Amino acid sequence: MREYVTDDIIYALATPWAQSALAVIRVSGEGCKALLATRFSRPKSLKEAGNATLVHGYLQDEAGKKIDEVVAAVYTEGHGYTLEEALEFSCHGSLAVIKEILSLFSQLGMRSAEGGEFTFRAFLHGRLDLTQAEAVQELVVSQSERSRALALGRLEGSLKERISSLKQQLMQIMAAVEVQLDYAEDELDEFVFPRTQLVDLIAQLHHLSETYQVGKLYKSGARIVLAGSTNAGKSSLFNLLLKQERSIVSPINGTTRDYIEADLSIEGIPIRLYDTAGLRESSDSVEREGIKRTERLIGQADLVVFLVDSTLMGHVPEEDERTLVVYNKSDLAKPPKGKLAISAQSGEGVDRLLHEISTRLTSGFSVSADELLIIESERQYQLLNASEEALGRALALVDEDIPLDITAVELGEALDNLGQLTGEVTPSDILETIFSGFCVGK
Ligand SMILES: Nc1nc2c(ncn2[C@@H]2O[C@H](COP(=O)(O)OP(=O)(O)OP(=O)(O)O)[C@@H](O)[C@H]2O)c(=O)[nH]1
Ligand SMILES: [Mg+2]
Incomplete structure (x- = not known):
């Protein structure tokens, strides 16, 4: 994965590189208001602007020559898309204007953002989980009304919530196993592995991963x-x-x-x-x-x-x-x-x-095409499959009466994959918290 620096100020043209009535240029990063105020016709207004306010004025070069009349939408830290201090300039959509503004921003020492970097920052600051970050891209490229609606649903958190529910169910099974492992020597009642719950969980995972077929078609x-x-x-x-x-x-x-x-x-x-x-x-x-x-x-x-x-x-x-x-x-x-x-x-x-x-x-789909939650991403599909497979192995171990600590490792692997799916926790973190004491880190 590419290394990202995340404490500098980034900027990017948010609209197409083409002539239009208006264009939008986004800036994000701590200190961007003060920095840009040095090239703004109303520096004080911009510097002191509160969250979700609009400031009208001119962007100008170092010598004070006006480049364009703009409206800046202001977001203070903790708000807006990236949750960083940010500005969105609406300027006139001529290529000459856009070019001059971008070069002004670069001269000020700000960095031109990589593709997807605003979304990446939104993810880093906890505004989006990974499935939502992916949904942003999926929404941007959606070609039909249906795929737009599905991507928007995922952006709003439909997939995040489903995964979180699956994780919760898995953690309940793991907790039961953990108690058994901790107190195995003591006189606990006869332990019954929550097999039905596991079978049900596998079915739910399978169903979700199968929606990929439908997602691919709509995408x-x-x-x-x-x-x-x-x-x-x-x-x-x-x-x-x-x-x-x-x-x-x-x-x-x-x-x-x-x-x-x-x-x-x-x-x-x-x-x-x-x-x-x-x-x-x-x-x-x-x-x-x-x-x-x-x-x-x-x-x-x-x-x-x-x-x-x-x-x-x-x-x-x-x-x-x-x-x-x-x-x-x-x-x-x-x-x-x-x-x-x-x-x-x-x-x-x-x-x-x-x-x-x-x-x-x-017609060949095992999942209804009307399903409300559908995945489109190959990455998500692979992780769901990997999770389902690990649970399948766990089930086989239980059925063969293999000692529980081995089953626990497979359950951990499944949880690990779900964690990677949403990007919430790193794999080793999960193992540490759930299996602290007996599971050796990988
Ligand atoms: N009455 C009637 N005429 C039709 C219908 N469909 C096509 N036609 C006529 O049939 C002729 C051929 O139509 P095209 O659409 O050019 O047929 P095509 O299959 O593209 O033909 P090629 O390009 O030569 O392979 C035209 O004169 C159309 O107006 C129909 O449903 N009813
Ligand atoms: Mg023809």
């Missing part, structure tokens, strides 16, 4: 390829789904020669949709190349929507997990009974198709 999305013979209506459907005339539609066979891709969201899942060249025997070398590309895309797709022209039928492929056969032009000809039918012209049946697509994409 990274899926590739869907529209395929079928020429004139089946692929480009018509593509345009209909995108609600714009992106792809050329014509009654001529072989209109689309190279694939076209676009992004949309289907029931909250980010989708990359491909309109492709129709599949047919062709003597045209350009069209043949297009068909080759179609075949390649089909190979890489998460789902292929194969359109069949109901007026002609022609080749109909086998349906499988990855292939959805859809009969188009239902306004012209009756499709086979019980089959998914649409009209890319009138839009009839398209809602049903969208729902079927989303059902297909989530």
Whole structure:
């Protein structure tokens, strides 16, 4: 891991490096108000500003020349995002202004922040745990309404609370074990290991880690390829789904020669949709190349929507997990009974198709796609798995009647992984507190 210095003043442009009406530049670190007051048109007002106040004025260079008219939002220590003394300058969003302000800040001896460093400080000062810090990034890159809502839930602490509850349950089991180990020699009642609780805890961990599948889908999305013979209506459907005339539609066979891709969201899942060249025997070398590309895309797709022209039928492929056969032009000809039918012209049946697509994409999941708490991070997934595995080993040891102190080590390992997940305690800390006296540190 990268080494961070955490007692200096950092700054960063919080908005994109592009021209806009306004831009926001953030500064965080003890002493930033006093330092910046030396380059502010109203130094006293800035220096004395209380928490959550706005100060209007000009940033100016060393010689007193005005750089821009700004509004500074002031946070005093213990408040704001990083819990450090901090300022957020709203300035005009011209690249020239932004550049000059950033260079002024650098001249003052402040340091340009590393990516994620404001969040890192928020974590260090206890404003966020690790799962929440990760949620900040997940929220920033979320591409659909659903993944935004899920990330916000994690930022608000939904995952933190769940992990904390799991830890609590585990610690109860560990406490029972510890008492037994401490008083083993004395006349304690017959010890019964809290097996049911352990089995239940493993199931809860398993469920949470399984939500990763769903999380990945809502985060990274899926590739869907529209395929079928020429004139089946692929480009018509593509345009209909995108609600714009992106792809050329014509009654001529072989209109689309190279694939076209676009992004949309289907029931909250980010989708990359491909309109492709129709599949047919062709003597045209350009069209043949297009068909080759179609075949390649089909190979890489998460789902292929194969359109069949109901007026002609022609080749109909086998349906499988990855292939959805859809009969188009239902306004012209009756499709086979019980089959998914649409009209890319009138839009009839398209809602049903969208729902079927989303059902297909989530069908292999052991967790419902409507689950409210879902994890997205590979790191969290690995730690949950590791924790679950350690508990599985503990359970096996209990069932084999192996001495309890060995079981206790596995329980400690599981707790250790959960602790790493939220970043609250270092692994050795946990072992020390729970197993002080008999467990040798690793
Ligand atoms: N009546 C009717 N016509 C449709 C429907 N869908 C597409 N068409 C017509 O069928 C013709 C072919 O449509 P396209 O969307 O260009 O078909 P394509 O599958 O993209 O064809 P290629 O690009 O040549 O492979 C056009 O004239 C469309 O207007 C439909 O549902 N009903
Ligand atoms: Mg086409």
